[in-house]
Amino acid sequence: MGSLPDLDNPWRISTVVPATPRDDRNAAFQLNTMDLLVKLHYIRLVFLFDSLAAGGLSIYELKKPMFPLLDPYAHVSGRIRRSESGRPFIKCNDAGVRIAESRCDRTLQEWINDNRNGVVEGLVHDHVLGPDLAFSPLVFVKFTWFKCGGLSVGLSWAHVLGDAFSAFKFISKWSQLLGGQALPKSLHMPNLPEPQISPNSISEDPPISIQGANIVGEYWLPAKDKDLATHSFHITSEQLHHLVMVTSNQISYTTKKTSSYFDFISALLWKCIANIGDQNSGPKVVTICTSKTNRPENEFPTNDFLVFSKIESDFWVGKREISELVKLIAENKVVENPEIEKIVENDEGKEDYIVYGAKLTFVDLEEANAYDGVRLNGQKPIMANCAFHGVGDQGVVLVLPSPEDNDLDGGNGRIVTVSLPRDELDQLKDKLGGEWGIH
Template sequence: MMATLNTTVNLVLKSQIEAVQSVTPMKVTDPRWSRQVSVTDSHGSDIFWRCLHIILYYEKGSGEDSGWLVAGWMKESLGRALVEQPMLAGRLRRVEEGDDRELEIVSNDSGVRLFEARISKTLSEFLDLKEKEDAEAELVFWKDVDEQYPQFCPLFYVQVTNFECGGYSVGLSFSILLADTLVITSFLKRWANIHNNLVSKTDIPKIPMFYVPNLKPKVCSITNPYGLSPTRNHGQSMIFKIGNKNLNQSDDMGKTVSLLCIKEAERKLGIEMASKFSLIVKEPSENIKVENYEKEELVQKPSSFISGITCSSWGDLEASEVAFHEGNKPVHVSHWISSVSGEGLAMVIPSPDEGVSGLNVIVTVPNKFSMW
């Protein structure tokens, strides 16, 4: 029943892609950055499919504000922001070291994909849709990383979608191997500041060079050929912050805290994690370790073993403060982690705040494993 409903929603409501660009850092990254990705389980291929999505919804702020104008200036503003975070414009590649399944992300400046689209709804109509969570798949673009040839696949997509009323959305899709949510939110704020400083200069033209309405006839638009699966609602996520100063001294600490947080997420959400789940640990060195576990394999330690666990939500990441037109903050923000896998996910990430010890843990529990 649900699958039929979701498919119907997407057949009726489709975004039309008007333009596609690649955005690279405005300066060559030298020396190149790299991040090792260690996959210790033969079933770790789902890391190629999982991604974090963020959608920022904006009303038309003024006569000089529109999704077409915002996207037109993004070619330059995003290119400037990527100079500070070049890994977002990088690629995942295989490292030939015997039989080891080693991967790495390298900041090779291959670029981010920027899509411009339109959709046949007003912003208020879209936000009021009963099936909005499913329809949101049309506001983001994601193409799974090719497991055999990952070096050709972007890890970060941006889609600016224009609504009929003049409002617009900015949809962002990041590979989970990049998606340290706290760092991503900081990047978005920095990018928005660069964008606003750029468009506020008095010596720039009112219309950007990459302004699609002046460049491309409407008849050339196409529907999104990839998008997401018929439903965007792959699970529910919770974010935990752990402030124990001794957390990083044990190799098993990631396993311990992830299990504690999984148990807490199950209790709060009323949804049981699948028996198998993926654990992604971002080490202090920035390298990534991907493992797959069964919950029964991890030994439950008393909660007093780790102190200072606090729970937060996507809203606490402050993406609602990101404005690409001065003073025009999002009227709504959506976040979710998608996957074609029915298994759960736990991500363990060191605190990004300088001088602050501790971990952040993101737990995503698939909806189909309901406890009641």
């Protein structure tokens, strides 16, 4: 992967605080159970803009909307503290978010050509919480200028603040302010809908979607045994339609009607990963992460919409048809949230867990507003991506929207960002490229 040498200074870091100082700098934002569950994970977003979109924008103009943005997002500029019982919370002390500036001696197109894996490293500040939580920012925004005048906007968002949809909405609100739109005076606290699940699809067994974790020193980061690498695959709309067409012939009308593109992509990746290495050791149990629907536009950041489900197969996945896995994913999800929340709440967030990568985890981000939601000078990003940090050894697969393809149908494919042990990822690239032409 190409480096990011700076033309001037290696780093320039500053702090942005809310435009309106809080009356009570000791106010506390209480973290709920789902927040505490994901506290070792981080969400990293990148948006790449060409010189037309970035033209005329100075660092002053890019930073200016952040000040009023943080008024309704007061806890985002706070810092982690612990209560007397040891339970973490956020002190809303207006300590601010960090802004990092960098310059690259390549053009934007050269960067894309040199980084065909599409990962976000280098364009997002590599931040985690700790070792001194009281001084660790929860958010970093990094602006990187390319030699051609293009610009990268990179967001590193502590998952404890909210899920990936919350992170997308945060940076989307920033771009709306930058474009002259008004910001709502307040954000809606989530009015959570009941999940659309049947009673027999709720697990009463100990959850397999989470596992206890050891952390790296005093950092909120899980220690790992394996060297994980990340790669983003682009599935074009033509390839996506082909996958659905060849698979749909083998599934019932009911399954086809209730299945999403996410289900088909997850089934394909599950089968391919199961065929890597020892042919009897592929994952028979996976985690599916989805989000409850009907999220409000001006939603307060939250993790409460996350739904973690397990899917268990009683057969070796690598030998089965993709259609069988599509049916499993669409119809056999067993929600584990009640059991997970019970475990985390009983220890008041003092214990450490991982959920992404505890088992092979598929995350549905198809509805993320990555292209229409974030604009500079009215222009969409030419590329957007998301990756998770703090992933467990079993790996994670994120399914995101892609920019509009140049196919005749003008449809949209998907970006599939995969983090796996490095040797497994190399084999997955060979399988997807050789058998499906997906790179």
